[in-house]
Structures are given as structure tokens and as C-alpha cells.
Amino acid sequence: MVLRSTILAVVAVFGVPAGLTLYIFMVEKGVTRLRFTLQKRIRPWLWLTPCLAILSVFLLYPVLNTLVLSFLNNDSTRFIGLQNYVRIFTDREMLIVLRNNAMWLVFFTLVTVTVGLLIAVLTDRVKYEQAAKALIFLPMAISFVAAGVIWKFMYEFRPKGTPQIGTVNAVLTTLSPSFEPQAWLFNPSINNWALIVVGIWIWTGFAMVILSASIKGVPKEIMEAARIDGAGEFQVFFRVTLPIIKPTIVVVTTTLIINVLKIFDIVYVMTNGILRTEVIANRMYKEMFNFMNFGMASTLAVLLLVAIIPVMLLNIKRFGQRGEVQ
Amino acid sequence: MKGERHITGWVIRFMRKSPIHLVLLTICVIWLVPTLGLFVSSLRPRALILNTGWWKAFNAPLLFTIQNYLHVIQRANMGRSFFNSLMIAIPATVMPILVAAFAAYAFSWMRFPGRDVLFLMIIGLLVVPLQMTLIPILRLFNSLHLTGTFVGIWVAHTAYGLPFAIYLLRNFIGGIPEDLFESAFLDGANHVQIFYRLVLPIAVPAIASLSIFQFMWVWNDLLVALIYLGGTPEVAPMTVTISNLVNSYGGGWEFLTSAAFISMLLPLLVFFSLQRYFIRGILAGSIKG
Numbered sequence: 001m002v003l004r005s006t007i008l009a010v011v012a013v014f015g016v017p018a019g020l021t022l023y024i025f026m027v028e029k030g031v032t033r034l035r036f037t038l039q040k041r042i043r044p045w046l047w048l049t050p051c052l053a054i055l056s057v058f059l060l061y062p063v064l065n066t067l068v069l070s071f072l073n074n075d076s077t078r079f080i081g082l083q084n085y086v087r088i089f090t091d092r093e094m095l096i097v098l099r100n101n102a103m104w105l106v107f108f109t110l111v112t113v114t115v116g117l118l119i120a121v122l123t124d125r126v127k128y129e130q131a132a133k134a135l136i137f138l139p140m141a142i143s144f145v146a147a148g149v150i151w152k153f154m155y156e157f158r159p160k161g162t163p164q165i166g167t168v169n170a171v172l173t174t175l176s177p178s179f180e181p182q183a184w185l186f187n188p189s190i191n192n193w194a195l196i197v198v199g200i201w202i203w204t205g206f207a208m209v210i211l212s213a214s215i216k217g218v219p220k221e222i223m224e225a226a227r228i229d230g231a232g233e234f235q236v237f238f239r240v241t242l243p244i245i246k247p248t249i250v251v252v253t254t255t256l257i258i259n260v261l262k263i264f265d266i267v268y269v270m271t272n273g274i275l276r277t278e279v280i281a282n283r284m285y286k287e288m289f290n291f292m293n294f295g296m297a298s299t300l301a302v303l304l305l306v307a308i309i310p311v312m313l314l315n316i317k318r319f320g321q322r323g324e325v326q
Numbered sequence: 327m328k329g330e331r332h333i334t335g336w337v338i339r340f341m342r343k344s345p346i347h348l349v350l351l352t353i354c355v356i357w358l359v360p361t362l363g364l365f366v367s368s369l370r371p372r373a374l375i376l377n378t379g380w381w382k383a384f385n386a387p388l389l390f391t392i393q394n395y396l397h398v399i400q401r402a403n404m405g406r407s408f409f410n411s412l413m414i415a416i417p418a419t420v421m422p423i424l425v426a427a428f429a430a431y432a433f434s435w436m437r438f439p440g441r442d443v444l445f446l447m448i449i450g451l452l453v454v455p456l457q458m459t460l461i462p463i464l465r466l467f468n469s470l471h472l473t474g475t476f477v478g479i480w481v482a483h484t485a486y487g488l489p490f491a492i493y494l495l496r497n498f499i500g501g502i503p504e505d506l507f508e509s510a511f512l513d514g515a516n517h518v519q520i521f522y523r524l525v526l527p528i529a530v531p532a533i534a535s536l537s538i539f540q541f542m543w544v545w546n547d548l549l550v551a552l553i554y555l556g557g558t559p560e561v562a563p564m565t566v567t568i569s570n571l572v573n574s575y576g577g578g579w580e581f582l583t584s585a586a587f588i589s590m591l592l593p594l595l596v597f598f599s600l601q602r603y604f605i606r607g608i609l610a611g612s613i614k615g
Contacts, residue, residue: 001560002409005413005476006413008476008477009413009416009417009476012417012420012421012477012480013416013417013420016417016420016421016424017420017423017424020424020425020428021424021522024428024518024521025518027518028516028517028518032516040436040437040438041438043432043436043517044432044436044437044438044441045438047428047429047431047432047436047517048428048429048432048444050425050428050429051425051426051428051429051488051492052429054425054481054484054485054488055448055451055485055488055489057466057485058459058463058481058482058484058485058486059451059454059459059485059486059488059489060451061462062458062459062460062461062462062463063454063458063459065461065462066458066459066461066462069461069462115353118349119350119353122346122349122350122353123350125343125346126343126346126347126350132350132354134601135354135357135358136353136354136357137605138357138361138594138597139357139361141542141590141593141594141596141597141604142546142589142590142593142594143545143546143547143548143564143565143589143590143593144546144548145546145548145564145565145568145569145586145589146568146586146587146589146590148569148572149364149568149572149582149583149585149586150360150361150363150364150586151360152572152582153360153363153364153367153579153582153583154359154360154363156579163377163378163379164379165375165376165377165378165379165380167359167360167363167379167380167381170379170381201357201360204357209605258453261455262455262456262457264548264549265548265549265565268548268569269548269568269569269572272573281455281457281549284457284460285549285552285553288460288461288464288553294461297460297461298461300457301455301457301458301460301461302458304455304457304458305454305455305458308453308454308455311453312450312453312454315449315450315452315453316446316449316450
């Protein structure tokens with residue numbers, strides 16, 4: 001089995017590029033036999049064929065198919081109209097899922113952008129900037145699964161009176177002896193916040209790096225001029241820096257929104273959605289594999305897509321404008 | 327005298343900035359401690375992990391062990407999972423590159439009706455949640471007997487990586503100066519020659535960023551592997567194995583800490599050795615579905 005899959009992988013790694021190269025050679029050979037005007041018309045499509053074939057089969061067709069499935073019942077045998085959609089917005093459990101996603105959306109995005117911005121501003125003024133930035137960016141490199149394990153250990157709970165082995169409870173009980181150790185992931189009034197903190201820990205580095213690059217692009221002369229006019233550091237930041245980097249903040253925010261809507265791994269690893277921590281992607285997974293309810297699972301996917309469409313249009317507009325310049 | 331004044335000046339500047347240092351260093355500690363705690367714990371014997379905090383590890387007597395690592399590699403399928411993660415990630419990184427490069431070349435340097443609209447559609451696909459594709463592709467794979475096979479997940483990751491790969495390479499290849507192409511055409515080169523002799527060599531930095539991003543994305547992926555591989559130990563990558571460990575062992579911290587750290591080794595290595603390419607890739611690709 002090991003040998004077989006190794007051989008298969010080697011074949012894929014060398015065979016796929018070789019096959020594609022052969023394909024494009026044949027294409028060029030065939031095309032050059034045609035009339036010149038016909039060549040120009042046909043060649044681009046032949047260069048695009050591999051990509052368009054894969055995209056149609058594995059992205060375009062599935063998206064359309066999922067849209068259709070969302071109007072069908074569990075095993076996709078009967079048309080049931082909007083019933084799945086109605087259930088999402090009326091079922092109590094589903095409403096909790098939606099509430100959780102909304103919490104993630106608002107607080108994760110807000111805190112990540114704010115803390116990222118704060119760190120970007122502060123690191124700009126110290127000598128150990130690179131080291132600090134690398135440290136904070138590091139969680140972006142590891143998997144959400146590993147991050148989930150890391151934080152499950154941080155949140156580990158031991159009853160009051162016994163030594164705490166989870167860092168969070170240990171620090172809080174040391175700082176304030178009257179503090180009751182918390183089961184952060186099991187207490188329904190705080191577990192969502194505990195999960196959101198993990199997301200923030202992972203993504204802040206991302207926000208920081210982009211915002212930091214943007215802050216470095218703010219002309220020094222403008223800031224100096226403001227200081228000479230008697231503006232304090234806070235005024236310089238809010239009146240000069242902030243308005244200039246606003247477009248970047250928008251980009252960071254939309255990117256975070258796209259990613260937080262689909263959040264799955266953190267919840268899957270840390271609580272698996274129990275005790276009111278489920279989010280849309282996790283619920284979808286459960287509808288697929290535990291309940292075999294493919295209609296509902298598709299509807300949840302469509303809901304994600306609908307939530308992302310405004311951001312998608314914004315993206316297309318932005319790239320469209322830039323694309324014309326080339 | 328001069329040196330003394332230099333030091334005094336440094337101290338004064340440092341003091342004036344002390345609130346900045348305080349806030350920043352606190353944040354750095356908060357960001358470091360979780361990973362550090364995991365790493366220290368992974369090297370402690372089971373009885374100690376479960377009864378005392380990891381920060382006590384530095385008190386005498388110092389008791390460290392690599393037993394946890396040996397255990398998860400041999401018994402908890404982590405050795406095999408490491409191999410599987412490589413088996414999944416390497417082909418899934420290589421496969422989309424040429425496909426995307428062909429498309430990027432056509433989008434940049436060939437004129438055809440519908441070019442811009444088509445490209446914008448691909449930009450749109452960039453943010454489509456991959457959840458939208460799971461059920462139809464799973465059904466397709468089931469009927470082709472591709473579920474639970476590496477081939478299936480390679481193809482899936484290739485498709486999911488394509489829109490971003492095309493976008494990134496098109497930006498780069500589109501930025502190559504036009505003069506280079508004109509002189510090559512005048513020398514009688516055809517499109518294939520230009521693509522392999524001129525475009526690909528120039529695009530190496532972009533391909534490097536793309537490869538690193540795609541590799542890390544696949545390496546760290548859980549959802550796609552869960553769906554198309556279905557958790558069979560023979561094909562499970564490390565992310566799937568670890569999440570199974572979390573569910574079955576619950577508080578088995580001696581396994582979880584070492585397993586998680588094994589899965590972080592390669593990403594950390596990539597991060598520290600290729601930081602520039604990695605950050606460039608992740609910034610450009612953060613909007614990927």
C-alpha cells in the first residue's frame with residue numbers, strides 16, 4: 001500500500017506536468033496548420049481547456065447542483081420548495097447556529113482588525129519589530145487543528161482547590177485567588193467566546209502584516225507636518241494615518257469576513273459543536289454525515305454563499321478596475 | 327564620556343517609550359505562551375502533564391522525555407499520517423501549477439472575445455465557499471470509486487487551488503514587459519517556445535509563492551480530507567488523525583501535545599526558512615475558498 005501510493009504520487013508529480021506539456025505541444029503543432037485568423041481565434045481556448053474543464057467539473061457544476069439540492073428533501077428525491085430555508089430560520093437549534101455565526105462574524109472580525117492594527121502601529125516604533133511580527137504571525141503557519149489542540153490545553157479545567165494545569169485558569173486564579181476556575185469550553189455562557197479567542201489568536205498576525213505594510217506607506221512628511229502643527233500622537237493616528245490606510249482596513253475586514261463565515265476546524269476539534277457552539281459549516285458536516293440530510297446540508301452551504309456574495313461582487317469590482325490597467 | 331551619554335540617551339528613549347514596550351511585550355507573551363506550553367508539555371512524562379502546570383517543568387528535578395513522541399509515531403498512527411500528509415500535499419501542490427500557468431498566459435498575452443468576463447468569473451470563484459461543492463463532488467467520487475483514495479483528493483485540491491493560482495500567476499505574467507515578447511516573436515518563436523523559455527523562468531518567484539501557499543493550505547486542511555478520505559487510517563493525514571485523537575482520548579494530553587507538535591514541524595520549518603515567500607503567498611491567497 002505504501003509502495004503503491006508512493007509510485008502513484010511520483011507518477012502524478014512527474015506525469016501531470018509532462019502530460020500537460022505534451023498536450024500543449026500537440027496543440028501548437030495542430031493549430032499552426034490552420035489559417036492565421038483561425039489560429040488566433042482557437043488557440044486561447046485550447047490553452048484554457050485544462051483549466052476550464054477542471055473548474056467546470058469541480059467548481060461550477062457542484063455549485064449549481066448544490067443550489068438545486070437545497071430545494072430537495074433529505075435524499076434528494078422530492079422537490080420541497082423552500083422548506084429547508086424556512087427550517088433554518090425557524091428551528092431553535094438552527095437559530096443558535098446562526099447566532100453563533102453572527103457572534104463570530106462581529107466579534108472575531110472587530111477584535112482581530114483592532115488588535116492587528118494596534119500591533120502594527122506599535123511594532124512600527126520599536127527595534128525588535130521583525131521578531132515581534134514573526135512571533136505574532138506564527139499561528140497562521142500551523143493548522144487550525146493544531147491551534148485547537150494548543151488552546152484546548154490552555155483552557156484545561158481542574159476543580160477548585162486542585163492545581164490547575166490549564167494556563168488560563170492558572171493565571172486567573174493566581175491573579176485573583178477568589179476566581180472560580182472555569183470549564184471554558186463546556187460552560188454555554190462563555191464557550192463561544194473561548195472559541196472566538198482562538199480564531200483571533202490565529203488571524204491577528206494576518207491583519208497585522210497587511211496593515212503594517214500599509215502604515216509604512218503613509219508619507220512621513222504628512223505626519224511630520226501634523227506634528228509640527230501641534231498634533232499629539234493620537235491625533236496624528238486618528239486624523240492622518242487612519243484615513244490614509246482606510247482602504248486597506250476594508251480589504252482586511254472583508255478577507256476576515258470571508259474566512260470567518262466558513263469557520264469549521266476550530267469548532268470541530270475543540271467542542272465538535274456541542275453545548276451551543278455549532279456554526280454553519282459544522283452543522284452542514286453533521287447534516288451530511290450524521291443525519292444524511294443532503295437537502296439541509298446544501299441549504300446551509302447556499303446560506304454561506306449568499307452571505308459571501310456581497311464581498312464577491314466587491315472583489316470583482318476591485319479586480320475589474322485593476323485588470324483594465326494591466 | 328561619549329559612550330555614557332549614548333547609554334543615557336538610550337535609557338531615556340526607552341523609558342519614554344515604556345508604555346509601548348509594555349503593551350507590545352505583553353501581547354508577544356500572550357501570543358507565545360500557548361505554543362510554548364504545548365511544546366514543553368509534549369516533552370514531559372504523562373503523570374506530570376496531568377498533575378502539574380507545564381511551567382513547573384523548569385523546577386528541579388528536571389524530568390523530560392521523548393517517550394510521548396515515540397508513542398504517537400508508533401502506536402497512534404502519526405508516522406503513517408505524516409507520510410499520508412506528504413502523499414496528499416506534494417502532488418496536490420504540483421498538479422495545479424501548469425494548468426494555472428497555461429490559463430494565466432492565455433489571459434495575459436492572447437486576445438479573444440470574453441477574456442475579461444471569463445477572468446472576472448474566476449475571480450468570483452475565488453471566494454465561493456468550498457462547502458458549496460462538497461456534496462456533488464462526494465457523489466461523483468462515490469460513483470467513480472475515488473472516495474478514500476489519494477487520486478480523488480489530489481484532483482479536488484487541484485480544483486480548489488486553481489482560481490487563486492490563476493489569479494496570482496496572471497498578475498505576475500501579465501506584468502512581464504511587452505518588449506520581451508515582441509523580440510521573441512520577431513525571432514520566430516511560437517507560443518509554446520515563449521511560454522517554456524521565457525515566461526516560466528521569469529515566473530519562478532510567483533510559482534514559488536504559489537507552491538508554498540498551496541502546500542501549506544493542503545497540509546493544514548482538515549475539512550476536505552475528512553469529506554473525501556473519510557477518516558480511514560491508511561489514508562488519513564495528520565489533521566484527521568489528530569482530531570480523531572482529540573475525540574477518542576479526550577484528556578490524553580501526552581499524545582495530543584506531541585502529535586500536534588509533529589504536525590507543526592514542517593509548517594514551522596517552511597515559515598522560518600521561506601518567510602518572505604510564505605507571507606507573500608498567504609497575503610495574496612487569504613481570500614481563497
